[in-house]
Amino acid sequence: MVTINKRIIIVDDNEDVRHEISLALRHEEGATNKITDLENILFSESKENTASFDQSYEITTAEQGLEAVECVRAATEAKKPYSLAFVDMRMPPGIDGLETIKRIWTIAPYTEIVLCTAFSDHSFEDIMYTLDNPQRLIILKKPFDPLEIKQLAASLTTKWTYGVENRLNVEQLEAIIKERNQFLDAERAMRIQNAKMAALGEMAGGIAHEINNPLAIICGNASRMKRLVSHENFDKQSIDGVADKILQTSHRISKIIQSMLSVVRQDNSNIHQPHSLQKMINDCLAICQEKFRTHGIDILVDPVPESVWVECDDTQIIQVFINLLNNAFDALQTSDEEEKWLKIHFAIIGGKIEIRIIDSGPGIPDHLQEKILQPFFTTKPVGAGTGLGLSLTSSFIQNHKGRFYLDKTNSNTCFVIELDVFQQKSKISLPNDDLALKRNVESTL
Numbered sequence: 001m002v003t004i005n006k007r008i009i010i011v012d013d014n015e016d017v018r019h020e021i022s023l024a025l026r027h028e029e030g031a032t033n034k035i036t037d038l039e040n041i042l043f044s045e046s047k048e049n050t051a052s053f054d055q056s057y058e059i060t061t062a063e064q065g066l067e068a069v070e071c072v073r074a075a076t077e078a079k080k081p082y083s084l085a086f087v088d089m090r091m092p093p094g095i096d097g098l099e100t101i102k103r104i105w106t107i108a109p110y111t112e113i114v115l116c117t118a119f120s121d122h123s124f125e126d127i128m129y130t131l132d133n134p135q136r137l138i139i140l141k142k143p144f145d146p147l148e149i150k151q152l153a154a155s156l157t158t159k160w161t162y163g164v165e166n167r168l169n170v171e172q173l174e175a176i177i178k179e180r181n182q183f184l185d186a187e188r189a190m191r192i193q194n195a196k197m198a199a200l201g202e203m204a205g206g207i208a209h210e211i212n213n214p215l216a217i218i219c220g221n222a223s224r225m226k227r228l229v230s231h232e233n234f235d236k237q238s239i240d241g242v243a244d245k246i247l248q249t250s251h252r253i254s255k256i257i258q259s260m261l262s263v264v265r266q267d268n269s270n271i272h273q274p275h276s277l278q279k280m281i282n283d284c285l286a287i288c289q290e291k292f293r294t295h296g297i298d299i300l301v302d303p304v305p306e307s308v309w310v311e312c313d314d315t316q317i318i319q320v321f322i323n324l325l326n327n328a329f330d331a332l333q334t335s336d337e338e339e340k341w342l343k344i345h346f347a348i349i350g351g352k353i354e355i356r357i358i359d360s361g362p363g364i365p366d367h368l369q370e371k372i373l374q375p376f377f378t379t380k381p382v383g384a385g386t387g388l389g390l391s392l393t394s395s396f397i398q399n400h401k402g403r404f405y406l407d408k409t410n411s412n413t414c415f416v417i418e419l420d421v422f423q424q425k426s427k428i429s430l431p432n433d434d435l436a437l438k439r440n441v442e443s444t445l
């Protein structure tokens with residue numbers, strides 16, 4: 001049950017007025033019944049609470065504005081705030097009613113105020129303009145009827161009390177929502193990471209293939225080098241050629257490892273870094289293309305416009321390409337067509353780069369097209385797909401304020417990504433790819 005805060009302060013330099021208001025608020029049998037009837041009408045929705053109404057107000061009086069302000073400060077500090085103040089407009093020689101109200105509200109901004117005035121020295125508009133909190137102010141013209149005072153006291157002390165209740169409820173709700181959002185964010189981050197790991201797992205076969213071949217080349221060339229140096233007058237030039245071959249092949253492995261690392265890295269700090277589109281496409285292809293090649297699928301990639309850099313989290317964008325390529329691969333696996341291909345087209349349109357990923361697979365039936373972006377929607381057998389690829393893709397592209405959609409006008413399956421092109425290329429210091437690779441190769445050897 002809510003207990004109404006019945007602490008009231010009356011601020012008036014005229015003792016008669018202070019007395020008159022106090023008297024009106026005093027408990028009187030007859031008057032109480034009348035006012036209780038009124039309250040029952042006003043607050044009939046919460047019978048439980050109206051039962052707690054009585055007219056026993058706790059009244060403080062002050063002759064001057066500054067004295068009232070000190071009373072309000074003391075009451076607030078003692079955690080026994082006033083819910084209502086009756087304030088006179090003119091209180092010579094001290095500060096006037098408007099100044100008193102301003103100061104009260106700096107200490108206790110939720111205090112309800114009845115401003116009592118007999119003069120028209122300030123217009124209603126002036127008063128509302130001067131005070132920051134007009135919704136907590138009522139102007140009462142003198143002389144007043146005691147019943148008005150009673151009504152105002154009953155109504156405004158109740159309003160104050162429910163205001164406190166509501167603010168508490170809102171604070172509690174906000175705390176619950178904050179906690180829930182933190183939980184959802186953590187869960188989302190975990191799901192993204194799981195999806196990445198699942199995608200990576202799927203790629204592992206292709207990667208093993210991709211690394212196995214160059215490894216075989218390195219082993220073969222190292223054996224050849226051993227054989228060459230075992231001859232007394234070995235040919236320096238042939239050895240140099242073999243060493244070059246080993247270095248080149250090691251570079252290739254290093255590149256694959258770099259690409260894998262950029263996919264698994266769980267770091268969003270790069271979101272505003274400019275990245276070369278060419279490099280991101282290459283990273284993706286380094287991971288995926290072997291799988292396509294060994295299954296007889298052609299990958300045809302347009303030359304990436306060299307000047308295109310995108311301000312993005314490269315991990316997310318590479319993950320987007322991988323998701324789309326993996327989907328195309330799965331679709332092409334189910335296709336009976338002789339010719340299987342995947343194409344990537346680029347076009348710069350009005351400061352944006354449009355990337356189209358098209359496959360010659362069986363397409364997406366009309367009735368599924370609306371569903372494919374929903375999280376966990378998959379047509380793949382249990383265990384084969386999580387149904388998160390496209391929903392993640394869509395939210396990653398949204399994170400970058402881009403557009404992602406299925407181009408329904410294309411006769412093949414065609415997903416389109418649109419991203420803003422980063423304009424200040426001249427300010428970017430290009431990473432020295434070869435140096436990075438060389439260091440990687442050296443540390444691997």
Ligand SMILES: Nc1ncnc2c1ncn2[C@@H]1O[C@H](COP(=O)(O)OP(=O)(O)OP(=O)(O)O)[C@@H](O)[C@H]1O
Nearest residue numbers: 327328331363372378379380385386387388389390
């Ligand atoms: N290129 C495509 N051709 C045909 N159907 C596709 C293609 N890309 C997506 N789909 C359809 O959209 C569905 C949802 O794709 P999404 O990538 O979200 O999940 P998934 O591939 O099933 O699972 P995963 O979470 O492993 O990616 C797929 O199950 C498939 O039915």
Ligand SMILES: [Mg+2]
Nearest residue numbers: 323327389390
């Ligand atoms: Mg997928």
